[in-house]
Amino acid sequence: MAAKSEKVQLFLQIFESILKAREIDVLEQDYTQRGEAFFHVSGAGHENVAFLNPYLIPDDYLHCHYRDKSLMLARGVTSRQFFLSLFAKDQSHSRGRQMSAHLSDPSHNVLSLVGPVGNNALQAAGLAEVVKNKAKNPIVLCALGDGMSQQGEVLEAIAHAVRETLPVLFLIEDNNWAISTKTQTKTFYDHPEGPASEFYGIPITRVDGRDPLTVYETFGNVVTAMRADRKPAIVVFQVSRLNSHTNADDQRLYRTTEEIEETRRRDDPILFLRKWLVDNGVAETELDALHSRLRDELRQEAIDAQDSPEPEPCFTAKADLPKALTDPAREYRGTSDGDQITMLEAIREVLKTRLSWDEKVSLFGEDLEDPKGDVFGITKGLSQAFPGRVRNSPLAESTIVGVSVGRALAGDHPVAFLQFADFFPIAYNQIFAELGSMHWRTDGGWRCPVIIMATCGGFKPGLGPFHASSMESIAVHTPGLDVYMPATAGDAAGLLNAAFESQRPTIFFYPKSSLNDRSAATSRDVARQIVAIGKARIHRKGDHFTFVGWGNTVALCDKAAQALEKAGVTSDVIDLRSLSPWDADTVVESVRRTGRLIIAQEDSLTASMASEISATVAERLGGQAQIRRVSRPDTHVPFHFENQLEVLPSYKRILTEAVEMLGGKLTWIQDKAPEAGFSFVEAAGSSPSDESVTVLEWKVKVGDDLKPGQMLAEMEADKAAFELACPLEGKLVEILVPVGDMVKVGTPLLKIATGNARVARKPATQENPGTPSLELPASATIAKAPASAALPALANQGPVAGIAGISIAPGSRKVSNEEISRQCPEWTPEDIYKRIGIESRFWANEDETAVTLAVKAARELLAKHHLTAADLTAVFCSTGTPVKFTPSTACLVLAELSRGLTPQPEMQAADINSACSGYLYTLQAAYDHLLHNPAGKVLVLSTEVLSRRTDPADYQTAPIFGDAATATLVVGADNAQQMLASIDRPVLSAKGENGDILRVPLTGDGYIYQDGPKVYVEAIRHMIAQLEAACSVNGLTPNDLDLVIAHQANQRILNAVRQKTKLPVEKVFSNIRNYGNTSSNTIPLSLYELLPERRPGKLIGLTAFGGGFTFGAAVLHTL
Structure with a gap:
């Protein structure tokens, strides 16, 4: 058999990608028709787009069309990823969040597709700005449909690519349909009078998408030219859509059966490519064998994907913050010493510092470049200092944000300026659908650290509709965004620095009326200033x-x-x-x-x-x-x-509301009006943001006759120098502000004798309701707070029970994720940590049991407190893995602790099997014992050896569980001085379940089983409900707690509990990373770490959920 030429080999490789794409379509359609999947988009007819791949390099970026399966496969996206996405599985690129056709693969520079079509165009332009001058001359693909090519943002993107000469390949995959709408003669490239030859000066290249050789050569010519001239290109890729738009569409409603069948016979690119291969020496049998092999492989891949783990819900759209950025102890807002700068200057200096520190920082917005330097002067001097990195944008807010998103996806840290917050809605599509969702929809695969800066607010004359709104409610309602609005220069600097450090998408509103407020200034060391994110x-x-x-x-x-x-x-x-x-x-x-x-x-x-x-x-x-x-x-x-x-919300309105709430009366004493025949000229600024002005030179003197329009003085405002004109007719009798003085806008400057001349009513320039006079009820009736709102005090009799100490005994063998992964090849070590938050766990050695571990912990505890078993009054043990049912584990441990003691001590001893809630059940038993025996000392044990009851090859359970025992000394009121923390009586409950959802079998009777999603839902609901119930006993809510220790089941459950209770990250303790899920041991293992470092007066909530189902919660008070 003759050797195949390089071109034939290449075309055969592409044929494999195309066949794969078509077979994936077939399988997707089959699964959706069977109700085993819910969404499918066919790429049939578009597959020859894969012929672009031979001309691409790894540094290129691809913003694909949703029908581009073949191109994505040729690029390196795995076929498995398509099936994982189809079934919305945990291992899919989005962890089941994105619709199945909207893929992403950061490892191959395949960008994230999203529902609003055409959104990719502006991003592509932003990406191209970053890669334009890179080595190897990368390009950016922006694939579009004929329908989406008419989106306004697409047209903006093409215009931007022309303005900036950007290497973007706008590939329009024209199948003549926008769902059911015919697009012929209704696009920028196909007019009613005929096809256009260019758009915005870009020549339009057309290619028959059926013909493999023509497509291959055309793509080669276009890409080669783009790598040489770095200009944008438009290619209209003429194809036919062989199937319905999606599985939710039925094209037979708007196309005849004959047309559909004829299109499939005439326009199927697979038939064209197969014929070319056969004509060039490839045997039909080889192609058939290839097709058969791929079909079998893909069917198995689909089955494997369908059987892979389900995702768990994600309750936040933001990346986690480093703890340092939420730590109030790090906060520094400057000082009041030395030279002070306003908010405007502080923002400018932070931007200047960040530009000097990081070449990836850039500024993009309207009128930013010098000499204007922004309409408020924020960026004055920066474009001269950093040429090419502080740039004027077109008057197109979508372009400003969309291009910035693209730059961020390429690794830059762009700052996008919206001139007024009122223009936020113009860019909202890019903010909502792209900026806010990127981290969430790609599970952190793509980062988008764009900072959007916008002036906001009113309270200044000269402002009005669409120049005075604040828009923060829309911004905070958008998932995935941090939103800031400072009131002072120090907060502006600190929050802007925090935004840069966080690497999270941020909306930074800054009030224009505060920009030049010298009463809220800060020191010049703005590079050091930092504000804790989320802290008031x-x-x-x-x-x-x-x-x-x-x-x-x-x-x-x-x-x-x-x-x-x-x-x-x-x-x-x-x-x-x-x-x-x-x-x-x-x-x-x-x-x-x-x-x-x-x-x-x-x-x-x-x-x-x-x-x-x-x-x-x-x-x-x-x-x-x-x-x-x-x-x-x-x-x-x-x-x-x-x-x-x-x-x-003026000062007058705010104070009026406050006085009404106090049941008082408020009147306003007005300032005295000027004496008759006299008037004042007041200080005015050159723009609405001016707070103060300085008199540079008076052009008049006392005794001068003044006329309207006459120049009175040279003034300097916060933004610019200007001439102050006379507003009225009269004689100047007094100059109230000398040359060189700075005064607030609205301050009287000149006193004018107007006599009988007409004086126009002066418009207000500031709020001046007068001086408030308050009449309030007698001070005794103004309580500091309603009695019912006060935090209830603890009972006067003191604590009934408290924890005096804890010892632990983990299993002796530390097991890493690498070892687990060898047993469960479905998960890599990284997968295990990513999914359940566990890096290692301890397993018992062959000679260790639940009894030996408990004895070890108990002996250490008693020795630490100089006690023996004879000093105890009860032993309660939580275990779900006893070595025998009789004697109980509590009795077996007591027997070991009693060795050598004469007489052998006698006391209450019992096991409690409440699974992961067991520690709280034993604490309640200890509490009740000590309530009636305040001098007592109770040994509370928890001990579990779960590793022997897990299937080592089951990725659902083997990575999760660890072995350990703990011993807790609980003492009564007579020994309160020994307590580290007092205990409120735990609140317990249960709900019967027959083991279909969660079970730990007897030894030798199978393995641990859990239905993960159902356990997840039950665990979250009941742990939160029990915690609320335990808090309510003290008149508290979970948010009043200083720390919550939830049963360490897995990190996702801990995250969900935190998110649903709206607790900050630092308030929910986690040590599962190092121990795994040790059942009833997880809470005492946590307390073992925390209580020695406790601060008195803190409230710690405990909550747990276990098989059975059992659940419980309690509140500890640190002492």
Whole structure:
């Protein structure tokens, strides 16, 4: 047989990818028709797109069309990945989150597909910006359908590629249908008068997608030219869609049967390629054998994928934060010493620092370049200092964000500027569908650390609709985004630094009215300043009120608090500053003390951030607080400034609400009007963001006659120098501000004698309701908080029982994930840790049993406390793996501890089999014993040897379980001085289950079995419910706890408990990484680590769930 030419060999390889794609289609369609899968997109007719692959290099990026199975397979995406995605399996690229046709493979630079079609185009342009000048001249593929090619963002992307000369291959796979809509003559490349030859100056190349040789050569010519000239290209790849749009579509509704059959006979690319191969010497039998082999292999792959593990739900769309970024102890917001800078200057300096530190940082937005340097001056000087990295964008917000997303996917750290928050909706598609979802939908495979910066808010004359909104409620409602809004320069610098460090997508709103506020300035060392993400700042401390604000409203809340303090009412003023995540604990604890809450926000009222805060406080305090929202009503911000102040949450409105909540009366004493015949010229800025002005030179003198429009002075504002013109007619009688002085906008500068001349009404430039006069009820009636809202005190009689010490005895053999993986090849060591959070576990040696481990732990504990078995009054043991049923494990351990003692001690001893909840069941038994025997000492044991009851080849159980024993000394009230922590009586419950979901069999009677998804659901629900029940005994909620120790079943369950209780990461303890799931041992193993390092006065919640089903919870009070 003659050797095949290189081209024939290449075409045969491509034929294999194409056959695979078609057979995957067939299997997907079969599974969906059988109801075993739910979504399928056919690529039939588009398969010759795989002929692009020979011209691609590893550094190229591919933003594929959802029908591009063959190209993705040729690129290196495995066929198994298509089946894992079809069945939404845990090992799929998205862990079952993405629809099955929307693939991603970071290892091959195959970018993540998403539902809103055409979203890939702007990202492709951003990627191309980064790779344009890279070695080897990479290109970026942007594959589009004929329907999606008409999306506005696609047209923006093509325009951007032309503007910036970017190597993007816009490949339009034209099958003449957008689902059921015919696209011929309705696209930018196919007009009613005929096909277009170019678009935005890019020549349009057309190719018959059926003909393999023509496709191969055309792709080669286009890609070769792009690598040489680095310009964009448009290729219209003319194909036919051989099947329905998806399994949810039936093309027979809009195409005749004859047309469908004729299209399949005439336009199937597999038939064309097969003929070419046969014509070039490949035997029909070889092609048939290849097809048969692939069909069999793919069928088995589909079966294997269908049998692979199911995913567990994910309750967050964000990557975990490093602990350092949430640690309040690291916070540094600058000092008040030395030279001070405003928020505007602080933001600029942080950006300057980050640009100098990291060449991957870039800024992109409207009017950023010098000499303008942003409409508010934020970026002034930066484009000169960092040429090419601080760039003006077109007036196209979707382009600004979409291109920035693309840059981030290529490894850059872009900062995208939206000139006003009001323009947020224009870019929202890219924010919601791409920026916020990228981490979640790729399970962290792609990172998108874009920072979007936008000025926001009103409170300045000259602002109005679409220039004065804040938009934070939309932003925080978007999953996956961090959202910040600082009120001070220090917080602006600290939060912006935190955003850069977090590598998470962030919306950074900054209030334009605060940009030049020198009363909230910071020191120049902004590179050092850092703010803990998700932690509020307590701006003022008090007892009677809690005010919560962010951005502009913080200063207004503080002003209201100052007015109340003069009347003897003190307040907490909390600057939330981080809106997602937000510091619910700080707010709730403040309101628990004060009993009154006012939330002030600029955003509109309904479904807002203020509504979320109100609901959270109400849920956690059970309606024990008065709550008011001072917000913009559900309307827009008007241009008329006095109306604007009435609509927005002004100082007057906030103070009025507070006085009403106190049952008082508020009146306003107005400033004296100017004497008749006189008027004042007040300081004005050059723009709405100006806070202050400086007199550079007076152009008039006392005694001058003034006319409207006459120049009065040269002034310098925060943003620019300007000339101050006279607004009225009269004689200048007094200059109130000397040359060189800086004053606030609105300060009187000149006194003018106007006589009988007409004086136009001066428009308001700032809020000035007058001086408040408060009449409040007698101070005795203004309680610090409603009695019902106060934290209940512990019982006066002292603790009934408490933990005096714990010892542990893990199995002697440490088993790594590598060893487990050798037994369970379905999971790699990395898979095990990624799925269950366990790196290693301890297993018992051959000579170790549940009894020997328990004896070891008990002896160590008694020796540590200088006790013997004779000093004990009871032994309670939790075990689900006893060595025998009689004697009990408790009695067997007691016998070993009693050796050599005369007389042999007698006491209550019993086993409790409550599986993973057993420790809490034994604690309740100890509590009840000590309630009636306060001088008693109880030995509480937990001991489990589970490794011998797991199937070593079962990846569902073998990696999870470990062996250990613990011994806890629980003492009564007479020995309270020995307690490390007191115990509230545990709350226990159970729900009968016959073992179909979770069972540990007798030795020799099979292996541990669990139905993972069902156990997951039951465990989360019951652990949270029991914890809430245990807390409610003390009038608490889980959020009042300082730490929660949940049964260490697996890390996903721990994460779910944390997320559903809305607890921060640091409040849910985890040590499963080093021990695995040791059943009833997990809680005492955790306490063994924690209690020696305890701080007094802390509340620790314990909660567990076990087979049976059993569940329980308790609260410890550290002493």
